[in-house]
Amino acid sequence: MIEAWATQRSVRLFLTGTILAAGFASAALLIQQRNFTIAMAIFSISLAALVGAGKLASP
Amino acid sequence: MKLVFYIAAYVLPAAIVWGILGVVFRLLNTIPWLIPLTALAYTLWFGLLETLGLPFRPLEIGWQVPSRWIDGRPAMVQALTWGTTLGPGLVTRNPYAGIWLLPLLIALNQSLLIAMIVGIIVGIAHGGGRVLGVLSNRRSMDMDEEYAHLQILGAQFRWQYIDGLALLVAAGALAAYTLSLLGVHF
Numbered sequence: 001m002i003e004a005w006a007t008q009r010s011v012r013l014f015l016t017g018t019i020l021a022a023g024f025a026s027a028a029l030l031i032q033q034r035n036f037t038i039a040m041a042i043f044s045i046s047l048a049a050l051v052g053a054g055k056l057a058s059p
Numbered sequence: 060m061k062l063v064f065y066i067a068a069y070v071l072p073a074a075i076v077w078g079i080l081g082v083v084f085r086l087l088n089t090i091p092w093l094i095p096l097t098a099l100a101y102t103l104w105f106g107l108l109e110t111l112g113l114p115f116r117p118l119e120i121g122w123q124v125p126s127r128w129i130d131g132r133p134a135m136v137q138a139l140t141w142g143t144t145l146g147p148g149l150v151t152r153n154p155y156a157g158i159w160l161l162p163l164l165i166a167l168n169q170s171l172l173i174a175m176i177v178g179i180i181v182g183i184a185h186g187g188g189r190v191l192g193v194l195s196n197r198r199s200m201d202m203d204e205e206y207a208h209l210q211i212l213g214a215q216f217r218w219q220y221i222d223g224l225a226l227l228v229a230a231g232a233l234a235a236y237t238l239s240l241l242g243v244h245f
Binding site: 003007012021023024031032040044047051053054 | 077106107110111112145148153154155157158160161164165167168169173177180181182184185186187188189191192193196215217218219220221222224225227228229230231232233234235236239245
C-alpha cells in the first residue's frame with residue numbers, strides 16, 4: 001500500500017522537492033558546524049552498502 | 060569456513076580497489092571546483108531521473124564474467140573470480156547511478172590518508188552488501204525461477220527509487236557545499 005502511494009506521480013514530485021531541500025538544509029547546518037566532510041564520508045559508506053546490496057535486486 | 064572465504068573474496072578486493080580509487084580521486088580534487096560541480100550535476104540529473112521514474116540508460120560497463128573463467132574451475136577459484144569482479148562493482152552491470160557518485164564523494168575528504176581510509180571502508184561496505192545480495196539471490200532462485208525473476212525485477216525498481224532519493228539528498232547537500240566554496244556563509 002505504501003509502495004502504491006509512494007510511486008504516484010504527485011508523491012514523487014513532492015518527495016523530489018522535499019528531499020532536495022532537506023539535503024540542502026542539513027548540509028548548511030553541517031557546514032556551519034564544520035562537520036560536512038565527516039557527514040559526507042558516512043553518507044558515502046551508507047550509499048556504497050545500498051548500491052552493493054541492491055545487486056540482490058538485479059537479475 | 061566456506062562462507063567466510065566467499066565473503067572475504069568479495070570484500071578484500073573491493074577494499075583494495077576503492078582504497079586506490081580514493082587516493083586517485085583525492086588527487087583530482089586539487090583542481091578547484093571540478094569534483095563538487097561534477098558531483099552536483101551528476102546527482103541532480105540522475106537523482107531526478109531515478110526518483111521520477113523516468114527511463115534512462117545507466118552509466119554502466121556491460122561486461123560480464125566470461126563463462127570460460129568459471130566453467131570447470133574449482134569452487135574456490137570460482138568464488139575468487141566472482142568476488143574480484145563483482146565485489147568492487149565497477150566492471151560489471153550495475154543499474155544504480157549511486158555507484159559512480161562514490162569516487163566523487165570520497166574525493167571531498169580533507170587529506171589523502173583520510174580519502175584512502177574512507178575508500179577502503181566504502182569498498183568493504185560495497186563488497187559486503189554485494190555478497191549478501193548474491194547469497195540472498197541464490198536463496199530466492201531456489202524457489203521458483205520465474206517467480207524469483209519477477210520478484211527481483213520488482214525489487215530493482217524499488218531499489219532504484221531509493222537510490223534516486225539518496226542522490227537527491229546528496230544534490231541538495233552538494234549545492235550548499237558549492238555555495239559555501241563560493242563564499243556564501245550559512
